Amino acid sequence: DQQVKQNSPSLSVQEGRISILNCDYTNSMFDYFLWYKKYPAEGPTFLISISSIKDKNEDGRFTVFLNKSAKHLSLHIVPSQPGDSAVYFCAATLGTSGSRLTFGEGTQLTVNP
């Protein structure tokens, strides 16, 4: 029972263009959503998050959009840079201090120079 799904295992974009990574969830109780970034041979690191009371959160080149009715969120990276090439994990949790993060399968982003 995969409660958080990332249906695209990979995405390739050109440097300078927009990267859009998508994530769907099934549990309507989730109220915080996070994106983690993972480079090869490293652990995942936190990138950006959004509360269910918002529909957008922006941090520099990274913006996360949340569509609660569709149970869908997306991460936009503009402009994309080769250093953004990594695996991106979407995650969801109940409450900000909850102990359980539920992750998706991950999407491998490749930004070509």
Add this chain to the structure above:
Amino acid sequence: DAGVIQSPRHEVTEMGQEVTLRCKPISGHNSLFWYRQTMMRGLELLIYFNNNVPIDDSGMPEDRFSAKMPNASFSTLKIQPSEPRDSAVYFCASRKTGLALNTGELFFGEGSRLTVL
């Protein structure tokens, strides 16, 4: 500052052998998590501890898997006997209980890549 430290980084073993993965959380963190990464399921939570006490082990696949946290600075994940389907990257993560996850206060180690032949 030292992050979450895991060992070994790579382990290759034969089916039926015992495997022990180790984790040292960040000093001062009182919650510790074991995750497994596979292509099909992404990052799955296996078990987590608060103040050295196992809180939720519902993600542990089966009885072959066990985890311990004898003190605040050390945890082990053991697989006995190991099987080829256990091949994955195992991550340990830690944080201070109660700090908001949405501010990024969950820190992962670099992972232990396990290959069971």
